[in-house]
Amino acid sequence: MDTLEPIVSINNVTKTYKRGDQIIPVLExxxxxxxxxDYLALMGPSGSGKSTLLNLIAGLDQADKGVIEVGGIDITVxxxxxxxxxxxxxxxxxxxxxxxxxxxxxxxxxELPLILSDLSGKERKEHVFTALKVVxxxxxxxxxxxxxxxxxQQRVAIARAxxxxxxxxxxxxxxxxxxRASAANVLDLMDRLNRDLGKTIIVVTHDPWAGKRAHTVxxxxxxxxxxxxxxxxx
Amino acid sequence: MIVKILIRNAFRHKLRTSLTICxxxxxxxAYGLLNxxxxxxxxxxxxxxxxxxxxxxxxxxxxxxxxxxxxxxRSIDNVEIVSYGNWFGGYYKDEKNFFANFAVEPxxxxxxxPEYKIPENERTSFLKNRRGxxxxxxxxxxxxxxxGDNISLISRIYPGKWEFVLMGIYRGKQKSVDETLFFxxxxxxxxxxxxxxxxxxxxxxxxxxxxxxxxxAALTAKTIxxxxxxxxxxxxxxxxxxxxxxxxxxxxxxxxxxxxVSFVIIVIILVVVANTMVMSxxxxxxEYAVLKTLGFSGRHIAxxxxxxxxxxxxxxxxxxxxxxxxxxxxFSYAVGTFxxxxxxxxxxxxxxxxxxxxxxxxxxxxxTWRATTIRITDGLRKIG
Numbered sequence: 001m002d003t004l005e006p007i008v009s010i011n012n013v014t015k016t017y018k019r020g021d022q023i024i025p026v027l028e029x030x031x032x033x034x035x036x037x038d039y040l041a042l043m044g045p046s047g048s049g050k051s052t053l054l055n056l057i058a059g060l061d062q063a064d065k066g067v068i069e070v071g072g073i074d075i076t077v078x079x080x081x082x083x084x085x086x087x088x089x090x091x092x093x094x095x096x097x098x099x100x101x102x103x104x105x106x107x108x109x110x111e112l113p114l115i116l117s118d119l120s121g122k123e124r125k126e127h128v129f130t131a132l133k134v135v136x137x138x139x140x141x142x143x144x145x146x147x148x149x150x151x152x153q154q155r156v157a158i159a160r161a162x163x164x165x166x167x168x169x170x171x172x173x174x175x176x177x178x179x180r181a182s183a184a185n186v187l188d189l190m191d192r193l194n195r196d197l198g199k200t201i202i203v204v205t206h207d208p209w210a211g212k213r214a215h216t217v218x219x220x221x222x223x224x225x226x227x228x229x230x231x232x233x234x
Numbered sequence: 235m236i237v238k239i240l241i242r243n244a245f246r247h248k249l250r251t252s253l254t255i256c257x258x259x260x261x262x263x264a265y266g267l268l269n270x271x272x273x274x275x276x277x278x279x280x281x282x283x284x285x286x287x288x289x290x291x292x293x294x295x296x297x298x299x300x301x302x303x304x305x306x307x308r309s310i311d312n313v314e315i316v317s318y319g320n321w322f323g324g325y326y327k328d329e330k331n332f333f334a335n336f337a338v339e340p341x342x343x344x345x346x347x348p349e350y351k352i353p354e355n356e357r358t359s360f361l362k363n364r365r366g367x368x369x370x371x372x373x374x375x376x377x378x379x380x381x382g383d384n385i386s387l388i389s390r391i392y393p394g395k396w397e398f399v400l401m402g403i404y405r406g407k408q409k410s411v412d413e414t415l416f417f418x419x420x421x422x423x424x425x426x427x428x429x430x431x432x433x434x435x436x437x438x439x440x441x442x443x444x445x446x447x448x449x450x451a452a453l454t455a456k457t458i459x460x461x462x463x464x465x466x467x468x469x470x471x472x473x474x475x476x477x478x479x480x481x482x483x484x485x486x487x488x489x490x491x492x493x494x495v496s497f498v499i500i501v502i503i504l505v506v507v508a509n510t511m512v513m514s515x516x517x518x519x520x521e522y523a524v525l526k527t528l529g530f531s532g533r534h535i536a537x538x539x540x541x542x543x544x545x546x547x548x549x550x551x552x553x554x555x556x557x558x559x560x561x562x563x564x565f566s567y568a569v570g571t572f573x574x575x576x577x578x579x580x581x582x583x584x585x586x587x588x589x590x591x592x593x594x595x596x597x598x599x600x601x602t603w604r605a606t607t608i609r610i611t612d613g614l615r616k617i618g
Contacts, residue, residue, distance in 0.1 A: 052611075060527060060610045081531060088529030095614070099524040103242035108235065113528045115235045160528075 007168060007200050008034035008057055013066030015052055015223075026052045027223045030066070034168075039194045039201045041214035048220040050204045051172055057202060058091045058170045059083045071167045088116050092161030094171035098153040100145040106156045107132070107141040113164050131159040134197075135189055151182025158189060162199070169193065171203040175210050187213045236534060240541040243514070251546060254510045258550025258593070259557060261503040262586050266558035267565060268496045269582040272489060275482055277575035281410045282474035284448035286346060287455050289441040290477075292470040295321075298437035299467050306461060307441060312454045315444040317342035319420060320437075324387035324396065326377060333373055334574075335387065335416035337423030340368070346444050349407045356381065356402035364422045366401035370413030372574070374403045387416075392423075393430060412574035443471070500589055503547075507597035511543050515601035522605045523613025532606035539605055543598030544591065551590030555583060 015027040026049045034040050042050040055061040056068055059075050068075050071090060078086060093099075100109045110131050114124045132138040135155040145153050154174065161169055171190070175183035187210055193199040203214060211217050219226040245251055273280075289307065291297035301318070308316045319338035325331050340361055344350065352360070352368065360366045367385060379385060383400045398418055406413050420438070428435040445454050455471035462469045472480075482489070515522070522535050558578050566576035605613075 055611050058527075060614075084526070084529050084531055087527065093527055095524075099520065099614070101239065101521055101524070103239060103246060108238070112235065112525075116529050 005036040006033045007036040007038070007071060008032070008202070009067075009069040010053075010057070011067040011069075013053075013056060013063045013068060015049070015056065015061070015063050025223055027056075027063075030223075030225055032218065032225060034200065034202060036200055037194070037198045039190075039213070039215045040203070041211040041217045042202065042204045042220060043206070043211050043217055044220035046206075049223040050220045053220065054170050054172055054202060054204045057168070058093065059087050088113060089164055090167040092164065092166040092169040094154070094157055094161050094169065094174045096173035096176040098145070098150070098157045098177075100153055100156060100160075102145050105142050105144055106137060106148065106159075109145070109156055110141075110159045110163050113160060117164070127163050128159075131163040132156075134162065134193075135159045149182070150178050151185055154178060154182070154186050155189065158186070158193070162193065162197075168200045168202060171201065171205075173205055173207075174203060175205065175207050183207070183209070236537055237541070240538050240545065243518070243538065244542045244545050247514070250510060250513075254506060254546055255550040255553065257506045258503050258547055258590070259553035261499050261506075262551050262554025262590060263557045263561055265496055265499050265589060266554065266578065266582055266586050267561060268492050268499070269585060270558075270562055270565075270576060270578050271573070272492055273579055273582065274573040274576045275485065275489060277410055277412065277573075278478040279475055279482060281349070281408075281412065281575070282478050283349075284451065284473065284475070285445050286474040287443040287445060287451060287458070287471050288474055288477040289443060289455075289458055289469050289471040290439070292459075292468040295439070297467065298434070298439055299441065299469065301436045301438055303441065303462065303467075303469070304438075307443060307458055310454060310457050310461065312445045312447065312450040313443055313458075314446050315342055315345055317346050317442045317444075318438040318440065319343065319442070320423060320439040321391075322387070322389055322396075322418075322423070323391040324389040324416075326385065326387060331377070333414055333416060334412075335418070337420045338417050339420045340417070343417065343442065346442050349411050350404040351407050352402050352404045360401040363399060363401050364419050365397065365399055367398040367416060367418040368402040368404060369400060369416045370574075371403055371405045372413035373416060374400070376414075379403075392427065394426070396426070409577050410575055414574040442474075500593065503550075503589075504593050504597055507543060507547055507593055508600065510546070511539065511597050511601045514542070515539055515605050519605060519608060519613050523608065523610050526610050527614070535606050536602045539602040540595060540598040543601075544594035547590050547594035547597070551586060554590075555586050558582075558586070 010030055010032040013027055013030045014025070017024045017026055030053060042053060044050050052061065056063050057070065059070075059078070063076055066076070073086065075083060075086060101112065104112065107128055110128045111124055114127060117124075119127065129138065132141055135158050137152060137155045137159065140148060140152055145156070148156065174190070175186055178186060190201055190203070191213055194201050201214075203210065205211055289299070291299055304316050304318060307313060317339050319336045322335045322337055324335045326333070344352070344357065360368045369379065374380075379400050381400055381403065385398045385400055387396045387398065389396060404413070424435055443454070443458070445451050451473050455473070458471045459469050522538070525535060562576060562578045566573065569576070
């Protein structure tokens with residue numbers, strides 16, 4: 001029954017961008033509910049607004065209108081610094097280009113989000129080891145990103161995303177920069193995080209393969225959620 | 235962790251950082267040297283005593299005063315001691331070996347300048363020997379003179395070859411004391427003048443007057459000048475400091491130019507460091523956006539960027555400061571007696587440190603502002 005508990009609730013969200021004098025609508029009256037433990041893929045053509053929607057859910061951007069509740073908190077009313085603090089414990093990020101800090105080792109990259117927590121050095125270490133073990137990259141923990149393959153870097157990035165045990169995991173084209181084999185590994189890993197650890201995952205992707213791994217696929221076109229969403233498990 | 239990132243970021247582009255550090259070091263070295271040159275210009279002013287007055291002809295320094303003024307000055311209230319002397323304008327062997335040399339009344343002059351450290355036996359020998367001379371340690375070293383050496387000077391003002399015997403070498407009690415001066419007996423000078431230019435004899439170029447208390451200096455100076463009003467040679471009396479400042483003011487334009495160059499140097503290092511920081515931050519804007527995504531605040535980002543800027547400038551500044559000492563020694567040696575006192579002062583070092591910090595902070599402001607204000611989504615779009 002846990003899976004039916006809403007974790008993300010989006011209500012009539014609108015987002016526009018300004019380009020000079022022009023106002024470009026990106027999302028129009030979006031409403032969506034994502035349940036706890038769900039694995040949702042947002043798909044659609046380039047410019048459809050899927051990354052913007054992901055950024056709004058993750059608290060990286062502000063909606064013009066509407067309400068976004070994550071874990072019962074309306075994040076649209078939070079200030080910049082409140083959002084910043086909220087993200088630390090509520091959102092894990094996985095990017096297309098991994099976005100690891102090149103001057104830090106894999107271990108230090110994973111430890112990074114924990115620096116802002118109240119954990120002691122020893123506790124931080126334990127969390128980092130656990131996260132690295134989950135993604136099966138502990139043998140490369142002293143390596144710098146430049147010494148790792150793309151797939152390995154993405155696994156480190158996933159470890160960094162889960163190390164704080166966030167409410168939701170958001171992934172923007174997580175396989176977009178990987179070869180087929182590495183992409184499959186990363187998708188397997190995300191499957192496990194969802195299935196075994198019950199993580200709620202929201203992924204933006206162009207890749208139909210990645211889309212198939214999700215429980216639900218939502219299609220966005222020109223800023224509007226289409227009705228023909230697919231339940232890939234049915 | 236923040237400090238770790240900061241340090242590793244600073245040395246991420248080793249060549250760029252090294253070149254920036256070199257640039258800062260050279261600029262701080264130049265700034266320090268130029269400041270030392272300015273200090274050297276003011277060395278005479280700094281070394282002057284508040285209880286010493288200088289009396290000279292009110293028209294100009296090149297006009298003399300009668301020796302007979304000595305007794306009248308001595309009789310004025312608050313005057314403790316009176317000495318006198320003449321600028322000799324001599325050089326050693328070749329005109330390029332020019333240094334400051336004076337004929338002085340030795341007993342009173344030595345008493346007036348206790349900052350000259352003279353070994354007792356050398357002092358006695360100098361006072362006893364009318365052809366004796368007393369020179370500063372730096373000057374003696376530069377020509378390899380030793381006690382007992384015969385020294386001939388040729389004067390640009392007084393014809394003939396002037397023979398002296400080196401009887402004493404003085405050292406300064408403080409670093410600020412000029413050790414490049416040459417003194418000899420006024421009596422000897424006057425005797426020679428009597429032979430060659432009798433009309434110039436029994437005249438002095440200046441009086442040096444010791445007053446009992448620096449607070450009485452201004453009043454005493456006024457009294458002296460009043461005493462010689464409407465005479466054939468009216469006097470101008472001022473404190474030793476004012477007298478020295480008068481010399482410095484003659485070269486004020488040069489000093490202004492040096493100060494301007496110093497300022498330009500600061501601007502140049504500022505631009506160099508700012509350029510490095512702007513380039514670095516532009517390349518890493520995506521990383522700063524990632525840090526913000528992970529919950530790091532603008533304050534953390536500011537610490538990273540400003541810290542890196544300050545770290546690079548501090549290293550460059552330290553190298554520059556350390557290089558200033560040997561460079562000042564080489565410079566001092568190269569210019570010989572032109573700058574009698576050429577010491578890198580604590581004030582100059584403090585200024586170096588302040589300039590370094592100002593440059594470090596200022597150069598980091600613009601990139602910090604950019605990195606902290608950019609929207610996360612815009613920053614994430616930029617691939618480094």
